[in-house]
Amino acid sequence: MNHYLKSLSATQQVGAMFLIVFGCLALAGIVVFLLSTREYPEGPAGDAKRQLLTRADGVLRSSWVMVIVFWIGWLSGDTVATVLFALVSFFALREFLTLSPTRRSDHRSLVLAFFVILPLQYLLVGTEHFDLFTVFIPVYVFLAIPVVSALANDPQRFLERNAKLQWGIMVCIYGMSHVPALLLLDFPQYHNKNAFLVIFLVLVVQFCMVAQFFAARRLQRAPAAPSISSSFNWPSWWIGVAAGSLLGALLAGVTPFSPGQAFAMASVACVAGSLGHLVMKAIKRDRGIPNWGADGSGVTGTGGLMDRVDALCFAAPVFFHSVRWYFQL
Numbered sequence: 001m002n003h004y005l006k007s008l009s010a011t012q013q014v015g016a017m018f019l020i021v022f023g024c025l026a027l028a029g030i031v032v033f034l035l036s037t038r039e040y041p042e043g044p045a046g047d048a049k050r051q052l053l054t055r056a057d058g059v060l061r062s063s064w065v066m067v068i069v070f071w072i073g074w075l076s077g078d079t080v081a082t083v084l085f086a087l088v089s090f091f092a093l094r095e096f097l098t099l100s101p102t103r104r105s106d107h108r109s110l111v112l113a114f115f116v117i118l119p120l121q122y123l124l125v126g127t128e129h130f131d132l133f134t135v136f137i138p139v140y141v142f143l144a145i146p147v148v149s150a151l152a153n154d155p156q157r158f159l160e161r162n163a164k165l166q167w168g169i170m171v172c173i174y175g176m177s178h179v180p181a182l183l184l185l186d187f188p189q190y191h192n193k194n195a196f197l198v199i200f201l202v203l204v205v206q207f208c209m210v211a212q213f214f215a216a217r218r219l220q221r222a223p224a225a226p227s228i229s230s231s232f233n234w235p236s237w238w239i240g241v242a243a244g245s246l247l248g249a250l251l252a253g254v255t256p257f258s259p260g261q262a263f264a265m266a267s268v269a270c271v272a273g274s275l276g277h278l279v280m281k282a283i284k285r286d287r288g289i290p291n292w293g294a295d296g297s298g299v300t301g302t303g304g305l306m307d308r309v310d311a312l313c314f315a316a317p318v319f320f321h322s323v324r325w326y327f328q329l
Contacts, residue, residue, distance in 0.1 A: 092309060209274060228281050244267075
C-alpha cells in the first residue's frame with residue numbers, strides 16, 4: 001500500500017487523502033447520528049449513553065473543524081497557510097486570556113504578546129529562520145515579558161500574572177507556529193508535498209484522542225488523575241497511542257517516512273498531544289470551567305477553540321523537532 005501511495009502524483013495523493021479523511025469522518029458522523037435517534041431508557045444508564053453520544057459528537061465536530069482548517073491552509077499555499085495559523089493563534093490566545101483575570105498594568109504585556117510577539121514568531125516561520133524561531137519565545141520573550149510587567153509598577157500577584165501570560169504565549173503561539181513550519185521543511189525528493197505532513201500530524205493526533213476516548217468508556221478503569229480528568233487512565237491511553245501510531249504507519253506512503261519511521265513519529269506526536277490535552281484539562285479545572293467556551297460558546301464564537309487545538313499545540317513542536325533532528329534538516 002505504501003509503495004502504491006508513493007508512486008502516485010501529488011494530485012492523486014490529494015484525491016486519495018480527501019476520500020480517506022472526509023469519508024471516515026462522514027461515516028463516523030452517520031453512525032453517531034443513527035445511534036442518537038434511538039430511544040434510551042430513563043435513568044442513570046440512559047443518561048450515560050446520551051452523554052457519551054454528545055461527547056462523541058463534540059469530538060467529531062472538532063475533527064471536522066481541524067481538518068477543514070488545515071485543508072484550506074494546504075490549498076492556499078505556504079504564505080496563506082502561515083497567516084491562517086497566525087489567526088488561529090491569535091484567537092486561541094484571546095480565548096485563553098479572556099478566561100484568566102488580568103489587571104490594568106498587564107495591558108502593555110498583552111499588547112506586546114498580540115501585536116509584536118505573535119507576528120514576529122510567524123514572520124520567522126515564514127522566512128524559514130528556524131534556529132531563531134525555536135528560541136525566540138522560550139528565551140527572549142520569557143525575559144522580555146516580566147521586564148515589561150515590572151515597568152508597569154504593579155507587584156501584586158506579579159509571578160502569577162506573568163506565568164499565566166507566558167504559558168498562554170508558549171501554548172497558543174509557540175506550539176501552533178510549528179504547524180506551518182512543517183510546510184517549509186526541505187526533504188530530499190519530497191518537494192511540494194509537505195502539506196501531507198500537516199495532515200499526517202492532525203490525523204494521528206485526532207485518531208489517538210478519539211481512540212482513547214472510546215477505550216476509556218469501554219474499559220471503565222479507574223482514572224489516573226481523577227481530580228483533573230475522569231476519563232484518563234493508562235490502559236486507554238496506551239490504546240489511543242497505539243491506534244494513532246498504527247494509523248501513522250499506514251499513512252507512511254504520503255510522507256517521506258518509511259513505515260517504521262512513520263510509526264515512531266506518530267507515536268511521538270500522540271504521546272505529546274494526549275498528555276498535553278491532560279495538561280490543558282488541569283488548567284481548565286484550575287479556572288473552574290468545563291471547556292474553554294465556558295458558556296458553551298467560546299469568546300471567539302467557535303464554542304471553545306482551545307478545546308479543538310490544545311493537543312495539537314503540544315504535539316506540533318515535539319513532532320517538528322523530532323523530524324528535523326532525525327532527518328538532520
